Amino acid sequence: MGHLDIPDLGGPARDDDEIEEYQRTRHIAEEAEEAWLNRLADEAESEGSEGVDDSVSLEEMAALLRVRQN
Structure with a gap:
């Protein structure tokens, strides 16, 4: 049988x-x-907590994000 040239497919x-x-x-x-x-x-963190209610402050969210990254 003859030789077949097979192309390089990657x-x-x-x-x-x-x-x-x-x-x-x-x-x-x-x-x-x-x-x-x-x-x-x-x-x-630079804005600090502006509201006094039961919601999570931006500062607390920042702390949670940092903990999550580690």
């Missing part, structure tokens, strides 16, 4: 590159979300 190397790119993109997105949450927490 194989595992391409899959590894796509996995690495996904992980890198996911890491960037997580860092951006963490920075955004930290900014929100900082703003909430």
Whole structure:
């Protein structure tokens, strides 16, 4: 039988590159979300608690967000 030329279809190397790119993109997105949450927490802390009722103050929300991140 004759020799068949089979084209390179990407194989595992391409899959590894796509996995690495996904992980890198996911890491960037997580860092951006963490920075955004930290900014929100900082703003909430700087505003302090303005109301005196049973609702959660911005300061308490900021503390909860920080605890959740750790």
